[in-house]
């Protein structure tokens with residue numbers, strides 16, 4: 001492909017670090033930013049700069065945070081004895097939005113994946129162990145994803161909890177509300193069937 | 200949706216200026232950049248900064264360029280008497296890559312669209328008129344898109360050319376090479392049928 005100049009080429013390349021952006025979309029984005037939306041390009045540049053400078057991780061729960069402790073960890077009104085463990089920051093936002101949960105969170109920022117070199121250290125398990133050993137925890141809610149890696153990670157953590165006699169719960173599997181039976185995948189359906197309850 | 204902090208929110212908002220990026224992808228991109236790829240985020244920030252500073256338009260053909268005249272306009276070996284008019288910078292790259300064309304280009308950076316306030320001024324038509332009046336042009340190749348707006352824009356420019364007795368050509372319409380007849384839309388098929396040639 002012919003080049004329009006080194007800065008334009010470099011911008012196209014840099015945009016490809018965004019998830020889901022291939023060479024064609026990177027080119028479209030580059031022309032859009034430079035041709036029609038320089039204000040948007042400048043806003044994006046400044047917001048990247050500010051975020052890189054100011055966004056760190058909460059020292060307690062490891063969620064992305066602009067303060068040393070995130071707003072949930074520094075809220076004295078939340079229960080201290082419930083701990084919900086999730087894979088990603090977006091999971092915290094989803095649970096906060098959907099439920100009335102008022103306990104603590106711990107964000108793994110991933111799941112165990114030995115082949116990718118992601119072990120307990122990367123997921124902050126030493127920090128989690130210090131947490132469990134230093135403060136009373138009544139219940140650990142394992143809210144990792146229902147994938148092979150998420151289940152393996154949940155199993156690993158449940159062993160840590162069991163060794164400390166902490167009760168462990170797991171989000172219920174089943175038919176999504178409003179979902180139609182015939183469109184639910186068979187693993188979910190079999191889970192839901194086995195976990196049926198009296199009405 | 201709960202907020203993780205003002206800088207994080209602002210980055211999510213800013214990413215939505217990219218074409219095809221809605222709230223969900225903006226959130227995914229934000230977490231990806233801040234959680235897993237800070238080097239990529241920094242590279243994107245620096246490349247936006249450099250591009251905003253260094254990328255302007257070629258003063259002759261209006262393509263995005265980092266120099267006053269683009270590489271094609273400053274190439275003395277290209278024919279001066281052929282002028283290909285396109286809507287977008289990407290069209291120049293596509294034609295350069297696909298054909299042996301060695302003439303000049305003029306980039307409209309859009310098409311006539313009165314409802315969006317895009318008239319001849321916005322498309323650089325005054326510059327184009329000065330070009331046509333100041334230098335010998337043997338042929339104008341109208342390579343705008345085969346859409347209603349592209350055709351209207353082509354018609355407008357062909358009137359300018361006709362008034363100056365300049366020959367105007369248009370890219371041929373027809374069945375794409377390797378395309379199967381039954382998958383070609385009916386307008387294209389009717390064009391191709393009407394334009395059939397002896398073999």
Ligand SMILES: [Zn+2]
Nearest residue numbers: 058061070073
């Ligand atoms: Zn926190």
Ligand SMILES: [Zn+2]
Nearest residue numbers: 257260269272
């Ligand atoms: Zn040029």
